[in-house]
Amino acid sequence: MKINRVVLRHMQMKLKAPFTTSFGSFTTKEFILVEAIDEDGVSGWGESVAFHSPWYNEETVKTNWHMLEDFLLPLLFRAPIEHPDELNSRFSGIRKNNMAKAAIEGAIWDLFAKKQNVPLSVALGGTKKQIDVGISIGIQKSIDDLLRIVERYACEGYRRMKVKIKPGWDVEVIRELRRKFPDVPLMADANSAYSLKDIERLKALDEFQLLMIEQPLAADDIVDHATLQAQLNTPICLDESIHSYEDARKAIELGSCRIMNIKIGRVGGLTEAKRIHDFCQTHHIPVWCGGMLEAGVGRAHNIAITTLSNFCLPGDTAASSYYWERDIISPEVIVHNGTITVPDNPGIGYDVDRQQVARYTTFAKTYRPSLD
Ligand SMILES: O=C(O)CCC(=O)C1=CC=C[C@@H](O)[C@@H]1C(=O)O
Numbered sequence: 220m221k222i223n224r225v226v227l228r229h230m231q232m233k234l235k236a237p238f239t240t241s242f243g244s245f246t247t248k249e250f251i252l253v254e255a256i257d258e259d260g261v262s263g264w265g266e267s268v269a270f271h272s273p274w275y276n277e278e279t280v281k282t283n284w285h286m287l288e289d290f291l292l293p294l295l296f297r298a299p300i301e302h303p304d305e306l307n308s309r310f311s312g313i314r315k316n317n318m319a320k321a322a323i324e325g326a327i328w329d330l331f332a333k334k335q336n337v338p339l340s341v342a343l344g345g346t347k348k349q350i351d352v353g354i355s356i357g358i359q360k361s362i363d364d365l366l367r368i369v370e371r372y373a374c375e376g377y378r379r380m381k382v383k384i385k386p387g388w389d390v391e392v393i394r395e396l397r398r399k400f401p402d403v404p405l406m407a408d409a410n411s412a413y414s415l416k417d418i419e420r421l422k423a424l425d426e427f428q429l430l431m432i433e434q435p436l437a438a439d440d441i442v443d444h445a446t447l448q449a450q451l452n453t454p455i456c457l458d459e460s461i462h463s464y465e466d467a468r469k470a471i472e473l474g475s476c477r478i479m480n481i482k483i484g485r486v487g488g489l490t491e492a493k494r495i496h497d498f499c500q501t502h503h504i505p506v507w508c509g510g511m512l513e514a515g516v517g518r519a520h521n522i523a524i525t526t527l528s529n530f531c532l533p534g535d536t537a538a539s540s541y542y543w544e545r546d547i548i549s550p551e552v553i554v555h556n557g558t559i560t561v562p563d564n565p566g567i568g569y570d571v572d573r574q575q576v577a578r579y580t581t582f583a584k585t586y587r588p589s590l591d
């Protein structure tokens with residue numbers, strides 16, 4: 220594939236409801252939409268999941284734009300691409316900045332699948348035609364508000380409920396949830412709000428048959444998580460701690476987790492996500508696809524990777540309508556009784572709605588290979 224040009228668009232989409240975690244709350248999602256166009260005029264689409272501020276990891280919308288403009292696109296334009304797997308090594312001289320790498324790599328994977336005339340899921344080696352999905356619910360003002368939201372989405376058939384916890388909003392909240400929903404598949408995401416000093420409080424969650432506790436300790440830790448997992452019956456799931464195949468290998472070797480949340484942007488792209496998936500599969504560690512409040516392009520990539528066989532727990536890929544008044548893809552992502560039917564059109568499988576894209580674009584810039 221010879222890339223003729225890449226368009227970066229800075230997007231702003233208003234969330235239907237504020238998203239609150241132990242770090243704070245926001246109501247608008249800013250992100251970069253990447254369109255890579257080849258010499259035949261075919262477009263591949265990617266979406267950066269970096270937030271406006273560095274609360275989830277060290278990347279932001281602005282750092283991603285800088286990395287794409289000054290480093291990654293010049294490397295992309297340097298030579299034609301036979302297969303998207305090449306980009307991992309082509310970008311290997313750039314440290315970290317995984318979300319920026321994943322944004323352009325995802326666009327190239329979409330373009331590659333379209334050129335092969337196969338769905339992205341098939342190009343990745345996925346086999347599932349339907350995927351089970353869960354829903355992630357931010358911290359609410361009251362337990363009653365949380366119970367009402369869980370009730371609504373359990374009735375809609377979502378296969379798993381993910382609620383946020385933090386010190387002071389944990390044991391009592393989970394107890395009330397279990398009282399009202401004794402059988403609903405339930406997990407808690409702590410977003411690193413605890414330390415080993417809280418071990419007794421975290422052990423108290425063992426009585427509630429949670430599917431997992433996600434990222435209870437520091438975002439860059441795998442050692443203390445191993446100490447904690449040895450004392451918890453509930454499986455620990457790592458999210459923020461896992462940035463690469465190497466991190467996944469070390470976490471499994473140390474026994475830091477029994478489940479892994481794979482986010483394409485956090486690990487640097489679909490190629491690395493697939494490597495981690497395969498490694499976890501050989502070590503009997505189930506994985507699921509985390510979410511980053513993606514718009515439709517990122518959501519489509521998440522659906523495609525979730526068709527790999529070891530994605531055996533429901534992920535955070537809810538319907539477009541859970542986040543947006545109008546998404547940027549057509550058709551939008553629909554969840555029916557907790558499942559998504561995997562599109563079988565070429566590439567990401569959804570059309571990008573250019574009218575909606577234009578509506579949410581605040582500014583855009585086109586990049587071409589330099590003439591030298
Ligand atoms: O995209 C979704 O619906 C899930 C969003 C979500 O739960 C998260 C996004 C980013 C950081 C966290 O707060 C949390 C997560 O850890 O997965």
Ligand SMILES: [Mg+2]
Pocket residue numbers: 408410433434458459480509
């Ligand atoms: Mg998480």
